[in-house]
Structures are given as structure tokens and as C-alpha cells.
Amino acid sequence: MDKSLENEYKDTIEALVGITKVMIDSVRDIKCKYCESRCIVRFGHYKGVQRYFCKACNHKFTLADTLPKGKVPIRQIADAIGMYYRGMSLNNISEHLEHEYGIPTTNASAYNWVIRYSKQAKDKAKEYIPKVGDVWIADETVLKIGGENIWFWDLIDAKTRFLLASHMSTTRTTKDAKELVEKAASRANKTPKVIITDKLAAYFDGIELAFGADTKHIAAKNLTSSPGTQLIERFHGTLKDRTNVMRGMKEIKTAQILLDGWLVHYNFFRPHDSLNGKTPAETAGVKFPYRNWEAVVRSNKLIIEIPEKDKYPPSKHYRICLAKRTSRHVRKARQKPLPLSLHMARKVY
Numbered sequence: 001m002d003k004s005l006e007n008e009y010k011d012t013i014e015a016l017v018g019i020t021k022v023m024i025d026s027v028r029d030i031k032c033k034y035c036e037s038r039c040i041v042r043f044g045h046y047k048g049v050q051r052y053f054c055k056a057c058n059h060k061f062t063l064a065d066t067l068p069k070g071k072v073p074i075r076q077i078a079d080a081i082g083m084y085y086r087g088m089s090l091n092n093i094s095e096h097l098e099h100e101y102g103i104p105t106t107n108a109s110a111y112n113w114v115i116r117y118s119k120q121a122k123d124k125a126k127e128y129i130p131k132v133g134d135v136w137i138a139d140e141t142v143l144k145i146g147g148e149n150i151w152f153w154d155l156i157d158a159k160t161r162f163l164l165a166s167h168m169s170t171t172r173t174t175k176d177a178k179e180l181v182e183k184a185a186s187r188a189n190k191t192p193k194v195i196i197t198d199k200l201a202a203y204f205d206g207i208e209l210a211f212g213a214d215t216k217h218i219a220a221k222n223l224t225s226s227p228g229t230q231l232i233e234r235f236h237g238t239l240k241d242r243t244n245v246m247r248g249m250k251e252i253k254t255a256q257i258l259l260d261g262w263l264v265h266y267n268f269f270r271p272h273d274s275l276n277g278k279t280p281a282e283t284a285g286v287k288f289p290y291r292n293w294e295a296v297v298r299s300n301k302l303i304i305e306i307p308e309k310d311k312y313p314p315s316k317h318y319r320i321c322l323a324k325r326t327s328r329h330v331r332k333a334r335q336k337p338l339p340l341s342l343h344m345a346r347k348v349y
């Protein structure tokens, strides 16, 4: 090529080379969903969707954004959990999902997703200790579930809004109050300087028994005239969503899981206006690996451990699937027509 011409088109050529490289990479970037090997071949279509076969682990998969063995898109599962913790009923959730994704969803499967991923998120959240302040607020509310009065106890950090503990009981005794504050202390890995509560007698002994004289207990006479009023009011506001969540639960056995799941939702995924759009966990300096429910579900990719050397098994097709073919055997057209008898034979078979 002429030197001046080459210079003139240099940018264009470079751009084209760049685009081609990106295209090749994106094609090659298809990884096996099970073992992350790149040694895969196309494996026909099913209902119009391209399928692939992995030569390292012998699994078939599609590129749809589902968990390896699942059929439901990850986004759909995550949406269901998010809606549940925002207080939507299971009926509304499955209706909404069917409308949005065109896949029929039952109430039971939505509920199962909530339970399963709440457990997982709760276990992960346990590993992170929030840096909370020295003033904590405790309160309790009652909900009628299955004809029984259930008390929900909550303890929140005033500075970061981090919900340190939730406790469920059928009674309002010293033991319950003690359990709540002890749970919170072990979650925060510290004891507070001040705890603000209402006048409930159970707190007086409960806090005394748990922390002794280290912690000052303020029992607010009237919630509308005490210094912690605003905080307590906001606290009730944020817990209002949960009432719907807990009403929607099916049995008392799963209640604790939902309570813990809501705690994760509230602390880690829900931004607060009063915290400048941050979550309580961010304010408390926690670096949680999941940003939302979608990340929790996505982390469940079932990965089969395959040694690096076996990720590309030797096979005669191996070169075809990764490297460009170097030679091509081109069949030449026959010069002479076949003998008549052979023509006939071909036609028969």
C-alpha cells in the first residue's frame, strides 16, 4: 500500500481492528455456566434458543440469565424478594411477575425464593460487624398472627439507623428484654452508653441484668415529649413496612427467617433519606459484598471445580472451537459424469 494512503486511512484501520478484536473477544467470552471453561461448542437450538455444550464438564446450557439448573431469570427471583420485603402481598407479586416476565409464577415459588435467599443473606450478613454509635433505642409492637398476639422487639442504633436486633415473643418479660439487648450487643460487638426505651417494666431489669451499671437506661415517660422522640417516630415509620411482611407469613416457624431477612433488607439494601440516600450498613462502614437481592441470588451460581488443565481437554475438535482454521479442503466438482448405474444407486438411497 502507498505510504501516504496508509497514513490517511490509519485511524480507520485501527478503529476497525479494534472493533474486530472486541467482537472476537465477546464471542470467545462465552463461558460454561457450570465450570467456567471456555471450551464449548454450539449444541443446537431448543425453542429458538441457542444451546451450548461444555467439553470440560459435559453440561449443556444456554446463555439465558438464569442459575445453571434454573429456568427462572435471576432478575425475576430478585424482584420477587424485593417486592416481598417492600410489603407487597404474594398474590400481587406473582401477578406482577407474570405481567413483567411472561412466565407464570405461583405464590408458593415466590415464597420459597424469599425464604431460601433470606437465609443465605442472613448468614452472610452475620460476618460483618457494623460500627455503631453509643445511643440505642429499643421498642416493641404487637401483631396478631394466627389469632395469637406476637410481640416484635427491635433495637436500633440512633446514629446509623442500623437495626441491631429483632426479637419475637408471645410474652413481655424481663427475659425477652434481656435477650433483645444481648442480641444487639453481640451483633455490634460492644455495649452502648445509653439505651432509650418506653416505660415497660421489663426493660429496667432486662438492661440492668445484661449490662449492669455500664449502660445508662432512659425510660421515656411520654414518647412525644422526650429527647429521643423524633428518632422513635422515624423508627416506627420504617418498621411499618414490616408489619405487612410479617402478616403475610404462613407459619410461625418461618417467622424468624422472615424477620432476619427483613433485617438484612432494611440494613443493607434500603437507602434512607435521613442518611443522604445511604443504607444503614454503608453509614456503619460495612462493606457488604451484595448490593441488592439480585446479587444475593446471583452468587448462587453452582460452580463445578475443574482443574485448570482439564478446562481445555485435548480433543480433535478442540482446535476448531478455539483457533482459526488454517487450511480448508475444497472438494472439486467431478469432471466426468458418474456411470449410469451409480446414478441409479444414489437415487434409490
Ligand SMILES: [Zn+2]
Binding pocket: 032, 033, 034, 035, 036, 037, 054, 055, 056, 057, 058, 059
Ligand atoms: Zn463446564
